[in-house]
Amino acid sequence: MKTCIIIPVYNHEQALPHVVAAIKPFGLQVFLIDDGSSATCREALEECARREGDWLTLIVRAENGGKGAAVLDGFRAAISQGFTHAVQIDADGQHRIDDIPRFLEASRQHPEALIAGFPVFGKEAPLSRQYGRQFTNLWVWINTLSFAIGDAMCGFRLYPLAAVERVCANARISRRMDFDIDIIVRLYWQGVRVINLPTRVSYPLDGVSHFRLWQDNLMISKIHARLFFGMLARLPGLVMRHWQ
Template sequence: MDQLKCCVIIPTYNNHKTLKKVLEGVLLYTQNVIVVNDGSTDTTSDILDKFSNIRTISLPHNIGKGYALRKGFELALELGFHFAITIDSDGQHFPDDIPVLIGNLSQETSKDVLYIGARNMGQKGVPKKSSFGNKFSNFWFWVETGIRLQDTQSGYRLYPILALKDIKFFTKKFEFEIEAIVKAAWNGIEVKNIPIKVTYDVTERVSHFRPFTDFSRISLLNTYLVILTLLYIFPRDLIRKIKKKELKDFSMKTF
């Protein structure tokens, strides 16, 4: 991880029952950890005070997961990191999948790649709303980018934050994770799935995803992204293909 300049970013909001275990698991693999406390009102601050070897960002009030991730990316870039693994603090992810993500990245010829941890949505215990939401998200991601993925909603990811730094993002809540991968793909960053483990059997797990409100926000974002795809991205990519073909034909005729 040090060689690849990769850190781990953990956004957290009122997950004090699982946060300590997640931190202890992550610290087995790296000391380069950034926690973004998104305005927690529980004992999160007390827990973080006991981990003097991690960097923390404390937001004065809860804004949203997307904003917390973006603040984490900003700090990571300031510290000289090029990549960031994001892991949720609710205990559903396994820190021992960190080497899996790093191992795959180290073998990539081009490091402009964004990994999304692919969950087994057919396993026992997966909530129906999660399974439906993932299928819905996968479909619209394909419409917007032409890329088919198994899982586009997992929060366990490896972001090429250096490659993403000049892309403008505007969402602040859960929908940021959709905006990020769509705009990454539009900018030539390869988006891939990597199989990971996941559990929904954590008794202390608290999810802050609000099905109606957050699903509506994601739907509005996808509407905007589809319109942008049809009016700008598809025509742009078509023109680029035509120019590339014309340049190739010209080169063959000339040389």
């Protein structure tokens, strides 16, 4: 196994240095993907790359394409450099970086599996956001005919890149906030085992959220509908998985 870390970044210049400093002790190669950030954030990214260039690679996108587009660029870079697995985390500091060794250990024990973060929220999390996740997870369970995926929206994951490469070759994965839902369902359809790891999730360290309530919820509803029709085409195979 050869594992790296992929971090999509869009205007998180305040939180980013703290995230990079917390990751450094793990000794893993890191790909920072600048998804068309502001000049201020770009300066922070370039400073991180200059200071930590021996283990950190900065990839710059010419314009903002969405979280999924940035992560997909990271996947391509990782695969081209021979990495077999990739940890995905957010740049805003909401994920518990100290849990990375737990994800690495689970992946070592099950290298073919997707290790998916199952978020544990504090009391500060608004009920509206939690209800939204429950709605999404209900549709994911319908679209996989399974409870295997504990949470489809958590961006803290460890991917087996061979499976990612196959699924990306056979489908156009969503590029924006619906990316996490789309790719995990399609990996499950492909036969990838999902292992859910509870992990504490807090509000962004810098207080910046790029989730657009109405636009992104509409986008997520559309991906559920698209996946539903994809599930219908795969219905016999999904049913048979429960009998194997």
